[in-house]
Amino acid sequence: MREHLSDALNAAVKQQDKRRISTLRLITTAIKDRDVANRTAGRDPVSQEEVLHILIKMIKQREESARTYEDNGRLELAEQEREEIAIIREFLPPQLDPGEIELACRKAVEDTESKSLRDVGRCMNKLKERYPGKMDFGKASTVVKGLLR
Incomplete structure (x- = not known):
């Protein structure tokens, strides 16, 4: 997963896709923060399952932010949140219907x-x-x- 994120970030940098770059950097930062917290607590580095939980949490945060922006008439910011959600979802396994x-x-x-x-x-x-x-x-x-x- 980390390798996949790194490759995606490198591709985004080459394509100069600013939204994708910032979102992927947020993901990698969140994972590194959890790694540091685990190391401090004497636990193993972040597992694949923990990465999935981090991504799901990031999606939920953005969904909540998008709703708030829509309620306040800030449609352009809500759209940015939805773009970030789409980028994060690319790294999750396919969802069950x-x-x-x-x-x-x-x-x-x-x-x-x-x-x-x-x-x-x-x-x-x-x-x-x-x-x-x-x-x-x-x-x-x-x-x-x-x-x-």
């Missing part, structure tokens, strides 16, 4: 033998283990809760 999410949730409920809403946590842990970075876990949680009612 709603039908696949529902199927995965049904399988998780079945595999964990969940019966009530108290079991949502176990189902979500199973989904996070099986599909890291491949689905919106907020939507998955809603599906799981619907299945357990």
Whole structure:
């Protein structure tokens, strides 16, 4: 993943794509910051799974910022946030569609033998283990809760 990001950054520099350069630099900086924090805490460097979590968090931050900009009439800034989201998404694995999410949730409920809403946590842990970075876990949680009612 780091190599892929580095190659993409080099290509963006050659193409002089300023939006892409700044977004890729933000990603690499976030990963390096987490590396430093892990090293300070005596943990291993950032894993592939942690990189996925960083990217997902960056997307959520930008989605929230875009909504705020739209609410305040700053459409050009909202568009910039959406461009950054598109760039970040290039580095995530393909996302499951709603039908696949529902199927995965049904399988998780079945595999964990969940019966009530108290079991949502176990189902979500199973989904996070099986599909890291491949689905919106907020939507998955809603599906799981619907299945357990």
